[in-house]
Amino acid sequence: MKDLRTRTVSWSWVGLVGVLIVLEWLFVYEALIADMSGLQRVFGVFSGLAILCFAALLYVLRVVFYD
8 A cells, every 4th residue: 555644845845936926926916017007018028927937836836746
């Protein structure tokens, strides 16, 4: 039978998740400000960065929980 022990998560992973969450919120906020100001190109840049941060966050969570 498989031994089901809990493993501890490294503090570096927790720190990385925290940094990605802060960056995600910052990029979403900047995208909203750019949209309200009428700067569509800047909005597109910050929206793309927010999507990339979300993808990186999902990848980190997959590595932590499923690998």
